[in-house]
Amino acid sequence: MLPNHDSANYSFPKMSCSKVFMSSSSAALILSCLLLLLVNADCSPPDYPIKCLHNNHECTITNIYGTFPDRSTCQVAGVVYPSSEDELVSVVAAATKIKRKMKVATRYSASIPKSVCPTDEGGHLISTLNLNKIHKVDKVAGTMTVDTGVTLRRLINEAAEAGLALPNSPYWWGLTVGGMLETGAHGSSLWGSGSAVHDYVVEIRIVSPGGPEDGFVKVRTLNESHAEFDAAKVSLGVLGVISQVTFRLEPLFKRSVTYMTKDDNDLGDEALVFGKQYEFAELTRYPTRCKVLHCIDDRVPSTTLGNGLNDFFRFRSTLVPSLALNRLAGE
Template sequence: MKSSHVIILVITILCMNNGVISSPPEDPVKCTSKNTNCTITNSIGIFPDRSICEAGEVKYPSTEEELISIVATATKNNRKMKAATRYSHSIPKLACPDGKDGLLISTNNLNKVLRVDAEARTITVESGVTLRQIIAEAAEAGLALPYTPYWWGITIGGLMATGAHGSTLWDKGSAVHEYATEIRIVSPSGPEDGYAKVRVLTESDDDNQHLNAVRVSLGVLGVISRHVFYISS
């Protein structure tokens, strides 16, 4: 046996014995004093924009009610805010609120799969749910998202807001947002609405231009709290 073949064989055996160890990216939001004096940056090194964005505070709502309260308080106080996801794949400029006076709203704790309706072929999830969670829950019902991006660690809210997609021209195409049938989004509003408003946008609306706008909103129209997606067999 040639020496080069021996080396390859040894490396293969070592890899099989040791396995492959991987870990998710670090939390892109870091604060020096609990949830204040914070920074956010991109967690993926291959992206060109790795600049650090400052924020005065970060909030972690775990329910839609908490999210409404956070948005209302910030709106009433005329405070700029931006949504941040669990791993922050987007360039920091998209999630940069207003320097040390701004507020980050992380969807990290909005991470529950709420319902899988096998008969209607839909899945209802919060915006911080990862693609991996959706794939696993849909599979339990023998269903799946029609198309997905390659990495299942991204959250569905970030995936939607940035137009993430797979690769196909069949059916509606490979963009995941095309299969969203309903979206609940919390947006700033006036005092008559308590400074925050929940908008429920569906495909069945007479004018679904608002749904189309929110599908790829880059996070500028509000914070999405919940999605309903079509899943196929």
């Protein structure tokens, strides 16, 4: 969804549209690319991003795409895998005491920038891979408390088992709870509490470095009554390691999705109106075609027939033949 500003008068550059004719050689190349894609189709999850030479020491980390934008390699001295908040507290205290630099790594490291990499090779990583427990589901209150390393997929499934739903979320369910909060991950909506995952968080526990008088570590529980709560929810990791999160969920529902393509002539006037008309509305503009894809997305009762899956592909690593195919189609 386009951002919600006070004014709906968006200004988009106009482009002339023309028909594209494809040569026989281009058509043959596209057909070859399609066949190659069919042969190499694979549905496995991404590789684990951390690789170590010796028992969690002398490690490298990459991201979900397998490379950072600058094509460099991130090397770290080691990685630790706490499986409880107590273990996480011990790790942070020990690192703070000796002034060791540490960064937090998630299950798939789904971040394009190289922000997961410590500033020197002597730094260590704290992986949230094993911080993956569901602590409490309160059906009456509609709340759910989970560890920071729980994936979006598991959060959605566990909530559904209790008849609850997270109203808004990003497209890819391999993201972790902590990663989504720290980066402000969001869905698409102008309705209700908002489209960001952190809009549905009512409490967090965060482990931060402390002084000698604190045992070199502090554990804070923050909720809606604390002035710093909003800042802590989307802190980019600079305030510490989120250990647990409590969500306020809604009764389970389904979503009905319809796609419609229109010209982009009145996009500036239509964007805000469209966003207010449908709860999960989304617009995708294709400027070279002078078209806008309208995603008419609304909630429907959970008893509605059908169980579709939105198999979103835009942020996946992509085979070279597929990129070549898209480029040819655009030209």
